Amino acid sequence: MIRFDDVSKTYLRGQSPALQDIDLEFARGEFAFLVGASGSGKSSLMRLVLKEATPTRGSVHVAGKDLARIPSWRVPALRREIGMVFQDFRLLPSKNAYQNIEFALAVIGTPRRVVRRLVPEMLEMVGLEDKGRRMPHELSGGEQQRVAIARAYVNRPSILLADEPTGNLDPATAEGILDLLAQINERGTTVLMATHDRAAVDRMRRRVVELVDGRVVRDEAEGTYESPTPVSVISGNVEDGDDPTEGDAGGEKPAGVGSVAAGSAAAVSGAAASGSAGSDVVEEELVPDARPRDLLDEAEEAFSEEALAEDLPHASDREEGAR
Amino acid sequence: MRGRYIASEILSGLWRNIAMVISVVIVTAVSLSFVGAGLLMQKQIFDMKATLVQESQVTIFMCSPHSTASTCAGGAATDAQIQSVREALDGDVLAPYIDSYSERDQDEALKIYQEQFSGQGFASDFTAKDMPVSFHITLDDSSKSDAVVEFFQGRDGVDEVSDLLSAYAPFIDVLNQTTVFAVGLAVLMLVAAVLLVATTIRMSIANRRREIAIMRLVGASNVFIRTPFMLEGAVAGILGALIAGGLLWTGTHFLVEGWLAPTLGSELITVGSADLLWIAPILVLIGAILAIGSSIVSLNRYLKV
Numbered sequence: 001m002i003r004f005d006d007v008s009k010t011y012l013r014g015q016s017p018a019l020q021d022i023d024l025e026f027a028r029g030e031f032a033f034l035v036g037a038s039g040s041g042k043s044s045l046m047r048l049v050l051k052e053a054t055p056t057r058g059s060v061h062v063a064g065k066d067l068a069r070i071p072s073w074r075v076p077a078l079r080r081e082i083g084m085v086f087q088d089f090r091l092l093p094s095k096n097a098y099q100n101i102e103f104a105l106a107v108i109g110t111p112r113r114v115v116r117r118l119v120p121e122m123l124e125m126v127g128l129e130d131k132g133r134r135m136p137h138e139l140s141g142g143e144q145q146r147v148a149i150a151r152a153y154v155n156r157p158s159i160l161l162a163d164e165p166t167g168n169l170d171p172a173t174a175e176g177i178l179d180l181l182a183q184i185n186e187r188g189t190t191v192l193m194a195t196h197d198r199a200a201v202d203r204m205r206r207r208v209v210e211l212v213d214g215r216v217v218r219d220e221a222e223g224t225y226e227s228p229t230p231v232s233v234i235s236g237n238v239e240d241g242d243d244p245t246e247g248d249a250g251g252e253k254p255a256g257v258g259s260v261a262a263g264s265a266a267a268v269s270g271a272a273a274s275g276s277a278g279s280d281v282v283e284e285e286l287v288p289d290a291r292p293r294d295l296l297d298e299a300e301e302a303f304s305e306e307a308l309a310e311d312l313p314h315a316s317d318r319e320e321g322a323r
Numbered sequence: 324m325r326g327r328y329i330a331s332e333i334l335s336g337l338w339r340n341i342a343m344v345i346s347v348v349i350v351t352a353v354s355l356s357f358v359g360a361g362l363l364m365q366k367q368i369f370d371m372k373a374t375l376v377q378e379s380q381v382t383i384f385m386c387s388p389h390s391t392a393s394t395c396a397g398g399a400a401t402d403a404q405i406q407s408v409r410e411a412l413d414g415d416v417l418a419p420y421i422d423s424y425s426e427r428d429q430d431e432a433l434k435i436y437q438e439q440f441s442g443q444g445f446a447s448d449f450t451a452k453d454m455p456v457s458f459h460i461t462l463d464d465s466s467k468s469d470a471v472v473e474f475f476q477g478r479d480g481v482d483e484v485s486d487l488l489s490a491y492a493p494f495i496d497v498l499n500q501t502t503v504f505a506v507g508l509a510v511l512m513l514v515a516a517v518l519l520v521a522t523t524i525r526m527s528i529a530n531r532r533r534e535i536a537i538m539r540l541v542g543a544s545n546v547f548i549r550t551p552f553m554l555e556g557a558v559a560g561i562l563g564a565l566i567a568g569g570l571l572w573t574g575t576h577f578l579v580e581g582w583l584a585p586t587l588g589s590e591l592i593t594v595g596s597a598d599l600l601w602i603a604p605i606l607v608l609i610g611a612i613l614a615i616g617s618s619i620v621s622l623n624r625y626l627k628v
Contacts, residue, residue, distance in 0.1 A: 050540075073545065080542035092534060103534075106328050107543035155541065 001159060001190045002026040002049055007058035009044055009214075017056070018044040019214040026192060028158070031185040033201050034194040035225060036211035037233045042194035044214070046161045049192075050082060051075050063158060080108060083152030083160040083189075087167035089144040091136040097147045098123065098132035104151045122150040126180060142173035146180065153184055160184055162193040171199055178204065196234075201225040210234065332551035333558060336527045343523040344559050350519055351563025351614070352570065354512030355606045359571040361505040362602050363594050364498045370593040371495060375488050380459060381471050382485045383408060387455035390482040397479070404480030405456055411474065412458060420471050424460040432457065455482060516563070517617040520556045524621040527552055535626065549626065553618045560614025561607055568603035572596050
């Protein structure tokens, strides 16, 4: 379903690559966790799948198509095949739950009668059939994420990408979200979830792919969050920032690049607990490289900008909801 | 779904940027008013020239007993002098210029004179002897009237040679200069309008960043994302053009038809509010094209795939 062939991605010439020599394949209907410290390349991987970024080297195939061969006007069609869920939900604050899901269908030209059938179906699937009229700030963090998942899945994509979907949620709520993702996976959608959620990974016992500094260091079929792999950063086997690939054939890279993310896993989980507003800041500190401004960044920016500009009460509501 | 969605997006976009939209509308309205005024003036010039060419008259007034010109020192023109003008008009030298001519004798002149000043006491005091003989010449080409005028000017017994085109020349000149001025102002204002539209669209994009990000994520097509912005600019531009049409109607109706035409004569002032029937669509088209054009440029700069 998703295949990376010898993919490397360097955002800025001269900087260390965000992804290096990635050879990965995710089969149709698979459920896989992407783990690794912040800045290890999980988000870059997802960006490549969405064709928001193009690989510097190698090729990415999604649903049997070589992304490099898809012309820009066909990219929207590709993205209709992929659902995306974020850590900070990214619901439109001016629309209620129903309208947020409806929006995803309306903007791709779905006929109204189909929308009227699909949206309630989705609300029911995520267990919010009685809360369709609530505005995002009137929903708890877990409920907001359910709406976000409904929005990502309403078009029945064959792939669902989730970037730390439980990062802002308490363990019990996170479990519910995970069950929802598993349920979507059972319906045949390939689910790829980037996470720092130890409990989630250990409970599910699915495929685990660990990235360290843009390289795949572990790919276990029924893995756990931590592992005895010697280069695993998140397991504490090696200090983040030390080059785990030292001694490897192609291991040389400019000095002083990996060190920015020292202790980042802890920093992010700390930030996650304190709500979404803080996590953007932490993310920015952790990822100081000049990533090209893209869709995700823009959304992020808009989110924090607008949270400041007009949704200040909403933002604090959301924080409370998350707790 | 799409139509309704796009319509509501346009409305909410316009409403969110209402201050900018108003300034776009005003600037567009004023600049297109200048464009329209320029068009009206050019039409007036065109009509006037057409009338003059059609008539293309040069008139030769022979001396009357009351003439004061130096060529009339000998009093009223003699029959010999009149005959020499007649012969010159029939001659080969002037043949290429002259289409036809008519001679107005003193009796006819008196009749016209008395008609013009009928009811006034002094008119009846004049007799045919006081009136000048005149020749009314229709030229082949009104722009070559100079040759005919020069030929007769200063001849003994010729009081005055008048050329309609040169009489109107200052007026046409003023209209032409004013057109240049109006079009210059219009261009300046239109530049401002285009930049304002671009800025408005940019702000609109910034306002809706979050929506746009989601739209792109769920696979909304490029056209679908851009259309509301483009139409937003177009609506503002067209609104400005319509207001410009209203301003011009007010101007032509009250100023031109209500004052200029009665004052200067409706044969001379041919433009009026009826001309807006063709000018207004042109203005709307200009407004729409400029607004959509600058929207596209702005979208390409600030909204990428």
